[in-house]
Amino acid sequence: MNKIIYILISLVLLEGCAKEEIVPVVVDFEYEVFNEDFSIPVQIVFFNRTEGGEDYEWSFEGGVPSRSVSRNPGVIQYDAKGVYKIELTASNQDGSRDTKVIEIQIDDPVVIDFEITNLVDNFSPATYAIQNNSSGADTFSWTFEGGAPATSLVKDPGKVTFTEPGEHKITLEISNGREMYNLQKTVTVAPFLVSDFEHTVAFEDDDYQVPARIQFKNTSISATEYQWDFEGASILTSTEENPEVIFTQEGKHSIILTTFNGKETKVVRKEIEFFRNTNLREIKDIKLGINTAHSSNTRGSFYSIIDRKVYTNQEVTPEIEQRIDLVFFGLSSAFSRNRFVSPHKISETTFDVFQNPKSTIFINSQELCGCTASLSVSQYDMMQDDVLLNSLTIQETSGGLQDFDNTMQPRIVLFQTQEGKKGAIKIKDFVDDGQNSYILVDIKIQKESR
Structure with a gap:
């Protein structure tokens, strides 16, 4: 009797040892976007974190390649904007199976650029037209240093006017909701108009006895046109930038220079004294x-x-x-x-x-x-x-x-x-x-x- 009981117990133990425990599959994966750049072309590498899996099937909607059966599929590239599904299914010999699906958004490429066009000239007040050539962005933020307006949130801000001479920075910041880019350019407003000149007497006439040849050097700032008026000279007027003039009459004579730049007019007057020719x-x-x-x-x-x-x-x-x-x-x-x-x-x-x-x-x-x-x-x-x-x-x-x-x-x-x-x-x-x-x-x- 005892022998029979021993045999029965042994059979039960042997049956329990032969039965294996079933291993469940738990699917998980991570990904990394190169340079965190979601603008096409986008390259993504996937890392398989699945537990209990033996066989894998990847599906990359819109990706190249679009499928893979490797545990780690390597780099997948996306060349078109859209929202795409990434699906991983894993299974094992125990018949356990699991699936994970995520969505990833791929954006158009973001390009930031703008052009600045001077409408008339760069003399104050100087007006510039701003043309936005950016693409792939949804929001725009403009800053115009010293300009009117000073800021703008529209894509194309139109015309901006600067009144103070000097350099002014124009900054554009754009975003597609996930990435942000900025670009800065500079415009230069010319100094305010100043009318001035110097003169040099010819070497042989440096005693200022008439006739005396004088070379005038225009030192005006921001001038584009010139009007000279001379007293006691062989010519009375000139529109040259740097005229040479012979003075023929003794005495103190006025030289008047009027300068223009289309927005301002300035005048300067100086005197030069000439003397009798003693030979x-x-x-x-x-x-x-x-x-x-x-x-x-x-x-x-x-x-x-x-x-x-x-x-x-x-x-x-x-x-x-x-x-x-x-x-x-x-x-x-x-x-x-x-x-x-x-x-x-x-x-x-x-x-x-x-x-x-x-x-x-x-x-x-x-x-x-x-x-x-x-x-x-x-x-x-x-x-x-x-x-x-x-x-x-x-x-x-x-x-x-x-x-x-x-x-x-x-x-x-x-x-x-x-x-x-x-x-x-x-x-x-x-x-x-x-x-x-x-x-x-x-x-x-x-x-x-x-």
Whole structure:
């Protein structure tokens, strides 16, 4: 009996061990959108979190690919706007089965852009038309820094006006309900109109004696048109931006510049004083070196009347040679032998000979000249025009060409250029500086020969 009971119990235990427990399937999955960008094209990767599953079937409505039987299907791409179902069904050998369905919204691509068009010009008040070229957005928010209006929530805000000069930022922010984009551009309003000008007198007219040539430089701000009015000039009006004008009448003359830009008009008036033409030019404090100073290029011995410049040995070129009028030759710092020499007689000095020299007549020593030409220091100082110079007959004589020393200060040396202009050199000082010694002179010369 006991044996039979034992057998029955054993059979029951064996039957219980042979029966397996059924494993249920619980479907779950997650996804991640690349760059969180739901605007087409959209790429999504899915992560299968299902428990108990062995076989899987994915369905991607509107996706590429549209189906998959892999546990993890990889990347699915969506190329059209819409709301799509994603369905995952999982099963196992126990016959357990589960399904999960979700919906995902795919948006049109969001493009943000706008154009700014100046309607007339950028002078204040400046009006601009705003054209919105954005797409894929549902809401719009505009900010116009310093503009009227200052803000707008409509897609196309139309015209905006800016009155203050300077840079103004225009900002557009758009959204499709899930993503937000912004773009900023800048407009520049020109400064308020200012009328102003400068002038430069021609080098040869820098004493402002008439006729005097003046170059005007317009320094106005935000001007597009110009109206000039001149007193005492060869022309009375001009619409040029930077006119050149010759003034022919002495006295104080008004120059009026009126500027326009289509929105404003501004006027500026200035005066320039012009003087009687004395036909006399005075040049002061010229330093002419002795021969050693010239040769070492410390102080030049050559002088050009037209350039009003002293040239050293190294500065002389074939072109400059033709512009040299005066050559000073000082033998030493003792100033015992000095003379002015015509450029065409430079061979009489230690300087290099010119190839195309000018010819100038000199009277170095009036006291030895034996000629009618004579000019005292007081006469030189009192000269206000060229009348006295013009009356002189300047001729070279052997006595007049004699060297002079430094015993007479000041000394007057007379000369006449190749062009016939008569002049006088006033030697004010003999400056001992060793090999760099020099004389300090003033010159009065006719502007034009007559």
